[in-house]
Amino acid sequence: MADKQPHLNGAFYGPSVPPPTKTYHRHGHGRGCACCLLSTIIKLIIGIVVVVGIAVLILWLVFRPNKLRFDVTSAELTQFNFTGNQLHYNLALNLTIRNPNKRIGVYYDAIEASPFYKDQRLNTQWLPPFYQGHKTTTVVAPQFNGQQLVLLGAQELTEFNAEKLAGVFNIDVKFRPRLRLKLGAVRIGKLKPKVNCELKVPLESSATSFTFFQTTRCDFDF
Secondary structure, three states: OOOOOHHHOOOOOOOOOOOOOOOOOOOOHHHHHHHHHHHHHHHHHHHHHHHHHHHHHHHHHHHOOOOOEEEEEEEEEEEEEEEOOEEEEEEEEEEEEEEOOOOEEEEEEEEEEEEEEOOEEOOOEEEOOEEEOOOEEEEEOOEEEEEEEOOOOHHHHHHHHHHHHHOEEEEEEEEEEEEEEEEOOEEEEEEOOEEEEEEEEEEOOOOOOOOOOOOEEOEEEO
16 A cells, blocks of 8 residues: 555655634624514513503593583574575574583593584584583583575475474584583693584474474583
């Protein structure tokens, strides 16, 4: 074997062989930090939601809020004539607003009141602001009169003539209060509930109507 491989017995004078390079694998430290930050933010948000929920629950248990009550107790319609495309009307209402809450007062910063006939707005009034204390009732008396362009289709015109013959008109009145609540010494919220009153109002000058207006409960919706 030594005779067949004489080149292995001599010294090797070639270039030196460099040591093997070490490869370092970096783990995803940046991604890990981002995940930790995201997890912290999520936990913080959940904590805030839980705290706010508990606070709201405590306030609800303490104050026990109830819905405000809106009733139209009287309605006088002395004119409701349709000539051409012009509707001439004169409508007066008594609206009773009841705050049934024992510990919550209500600031009415404004109340927008608008009558509608066949889904068409007649006019708009802004009722003056007022404060309503605990378990109190307030009466406001909006009046609507004038003339308004009203476009009625064939079906709607037939309905108008039937109501005119009966002496009772279906008129919707919508109220849009702007509220703030008083809880103790704290005033909170800028609430804008919707109050819809579907009224059947007899025309006082009609000789064919023997219907008296009945107190109507309005729909109250936040």
